[in-house]
Amino acid sequence: MNPLDQKGMPVADQFRNWSDLNPEPYDKREVDPYTRTRVILMNGIEVESIMFSHEFHRHTDNLEIRQKLAMSRRADQVQQKVVNNLNPGDQTPLETTIGYEQVAVDLTAWLARHEPDPMIKQALDFALLEDFDHLYRYANLYELLGGKDATELTQQLTEIMPGRPTVVEHRHPMDDVRGHYNTNTVDPLTRLHVMTIVAGEQQTMNYYMNHSPEFMEPIARGLYTEIAMIEEQHVTHYGSLLDPLDSWLKQLVFHEYNEVYLYWSMLQQETDRRIKGIWELHLDMEIGQLQVACDLLRRFEGVEPAEILPKELPDTPVTFEPNKQYVREVLANQIELRTDGVDYVPLEELPKDHRYFGYQATVNDGGTPTELVIEQNRAKVQREFRDQTEGDHPVVDLRDPADTKA
Amino acid sequence: MPVLTPTKDDGAVAKANEVVYVEPSITVTDEVLAARLEVTGLNTAFVADLLSACLTHERCGTHLYRSVATRTNNPILQRRYQDFGEETLRHVEILEALIVSSGGNPNYVSPMARAVEGQDSKLLEATFLASGGLDLMTAEMAMLDAVLLAETIDNANWTTLGQLATQLPDGDLRTAFEQAVTQVKAEEDEHLDWALDTKAKLTMLQAQSSMMAAAGAKMEEMIDRVRGWLS
Numbered sequence A: 001m002n003p004l005d006q007k008g009m010p011v012a013d014q015f016r017n018w019s020d021l022n023p024e025p026y027d028k029r030e031v032d033p034y035t036r037t038r039v040i041l042m043n044g045i046e047v048e049s050i051m052f053s054h055e056f057h058r059h060t061d062n063l064e065i066r067q068k069l070a071m072s073r074r075a076d077q078v079q080q081k082v083v084n085n086l087n088p089g090d091q092t093p094l095e096t097t098i099g100y101e102q103v104a105v106d107l108t109a110w111l112a113r114h115e116p117d118p119m120i121k122q123a124l125d126f127a128l129l130e131d132f133d134h135l136y137r138y139a140n141l142y143e144l145l146g147g148k149d150a151t152e153l154t155q156q157l158t159e160i161m162p163g164r165p166t167v168v169e170h171r172h173p174m175d176d177v178r179g180h181y182n183t184n185t186v187d188p189l190t191r192l193h194v195m196t197i198v199a200g201e202q203q204t205m206n207y208y209m210n211h212s213p214e215f216m217e218p219i220a221r222g223l224y225t226e227i228a229m230i231e232e233q234h235v236t237h238y239g240s241l242l243d244p245l246d247s248w249l250k251q252l253v254f255h256e257y258n259e260v261y262l263y264w265s266m267l268q269q270e271t272d273r274r275i276k277g278i279w280e281l282h283l284d285m286e287i288g289q290l291q292v293a294c295d296l297l298r299r300f301e302g303v304e305p306a307e308i309l310p311k312e313l314p315d316t317p318v319t320f321e322p323n324k325q326y327v328r329e330v331l332a333n334q335i336e337l338r339t340d341g342v343d344y345v346p347l348e349e350l351p352k353d354h355r356y357f358g359y360q361a362t363v364n365d366g367g368t369p370t371e372l373v374i375e376q377n378r379a380k381v382q383r384e385f386r387d388q389t390e391g392d393h394p395v396v397d398l399r400d401p402a403d404t405k406a
Numbered sequence B: 001m002p003v004l005t006p007t008k009d010d011g012a013v014a015k016a017n018e019v020v021y022v023e024p025s026i027t028v029t030d031e032v033l034a035a036r037l038e039v040t041g042l043n044t045a046f047v048a049d050l051l052s053a054c055l056t057h058e059r060c061g062t063h064l065y066r067s068v069a070t071r072t073n074n075p076i077l078q079r080r081y082q083d084f085g086e087e088t089l090r091h092v093e094i095l096e097a098l099i100v101s102s103g104g105n106p107n108y109v110s111p112m113a114r115a116v117e118g119q120d121s122k123l124l125e126a127t128f129l130a131s132g133g134l135d136l137m138t139a140e141m142a143m144l145d146a147v148l149l150a151e152t153i154d155n156a157n158w159t160t161l162g163q164l165a166t167q168l169p170d171g172d173l174r175t176a177f178e179q180a181v182t183q184v185k186a187e188e189d190e191h192l193d194w195a196l197d198t199k200a201k202l203t204m205l206q207a208q209s210s211m212m213a214a215a216g217a218k219m220e221e222m223i224d225r226v227r228g229w230l231s
Helices: A033-057 A063-084 A093-114 A118-146 A188-214 A218-239 A248-269 A273-301 A324-334 A355-363 A369-381 B030-036 B044-071 B075-101 B111-125 B136-167 B172-207 B219-228
Strands: A337-340 A343-346
Touching (some): A033 A063, A033 A188, A033 A248, A033 A273, A063 A273, A093 A118, A093 A188, A093 A324, A118 A188, A118 A218, A118 A369, A188 A218, A188 A248, A248 A273, A273 B044, A273 B111, B030 B044, B044 B075, B044 B111, B044 B136, B075 B172, B111 B136, B136 B172, B136 B219
Antiparallel strands (some): A337 A343
8 A cells, every 4th residue: 555645634624522532431341452462553653743833833833834734733632532541541551551551561572573674673672671571570560469360461472570770771871872764775664663663652651651650569669660661761762763864744654654654553453343434534634744744744844755764655564463472582682781881782892980880889879769669569479470471481580489370 | 777776676786884774685795896896007996986875866956856846936947957857867877887898886885976966965955954034035045055055965976976087097098987978978067057146136136126125025926036037
């Protein structure tokens, strides 16, 4: 499918009434975990689109561009409201958080498995192990606070066990800046992968930034605070991968194109008929928004969109599916990786006076909530919470001393 | 139609370094570039980078002319922008052919070309991102200034390529360089002269016009005035 050949829904027809913006939420007890992850991802994609559009708006006073951005941005807001309101009110922030981490694990792993550029794949693998660890920490908090089982949410589609321990993920800010792809040589799929993961991680960062104060329990507030700082690192890490050479209008076109690709992807795999209808509608809306962006690019930069876009959408949709073996392989091979400037290095190669250790000493001074949550849960239920459906942890040092299973 | 924005699908290749990632299969090195273009006495990898930068400037020039031709309110300027845009497109073809004849890849995007693309895209963006507060005449002049700046670099590039040709040993490559410069340089001179001359004319026209100083001139009057420039 080449979206440039499609007309899509005109942006002027995309506004809907308040009732339409407030659809019936899914049932958290019945929902397919991957429907939840699709909702979480597409909310993040819309948020990024909206915030990018606002930034663009603030960098121009060209009325025509500003007005067209305002139109498409309002339509994005419509889409964001519809998508985010699919989350039910009885799904607690912590349950939503576990959904966010399931997105982070299975989206990142899927992207890495399909990523053509080895440096981008490395960036995905690196952060994958960290988000994987966050899922384990939040699952333990879930059990600690309410005695609940996180597999009721993940449905055992994603394993729950330690990744690169969060306590060692805290890096000096300068070591989270990576290199970037070259906009002229980048594989179209790579560009879409990077834009998708940036949006997803950014939404996770935003979510944790905002929800930490809603908890009464100090351990929960501490855990959200600590992991929110890692999400800041991840947004820096992934945001680095984008080539800054692209103009504002080209970036706008790429944003719209990625949204087309993702709604098309969600449509291919959605099992909930009602929500599938939403993905279908939003795909049509995004094609209409893409056409507006393409017209702006053509008119103001003299660039034919076909010059910079692939001839058709990638034939493989972004898919939420189990990635257990892949995650285990990355765990087995990359758990000891750290970063040194823009490079990835084994921990043993970092000199003793590296800024990593200084930063670690500063932030972990006085205790670390991500460690504390495991200790507290272990003290309460005499084991930690894990869900290892595929056997022992591939890293011996990270096996549960009690070797028990939730 | 020549390539105006090289992409992976077009066969684009580039150098990689710690900040710019390029897939290994499409990464080139100075050694590879030098091996393809063997010229005694010259830094051949640098020449490959330079040709890529010159080509990128012509490609960006084509985009610039398309853009200003669409947005100008003056039919004479529009005609010029269209004509120069077509000539610039031919310059792209000529440079592509020159690079191919010298053993290079026209879709090699050198670091120098990245710098050029960065400058040229900002030059073009400057003609419209901040145009909301400009009256029509000022907006027209901003577009003309972008053309003048772009043509200044363009002219310098072709002058340099002409000088480079004199350093090449006798043979097919030198002939190819000389022919390319001969085909293009006169048009580049015309573009630059026209931009310089037109900027001066339009500046004087506005300086001598009482209407331009009158606050509250109606949009229709301003469009008519711009439309009537040079006619």
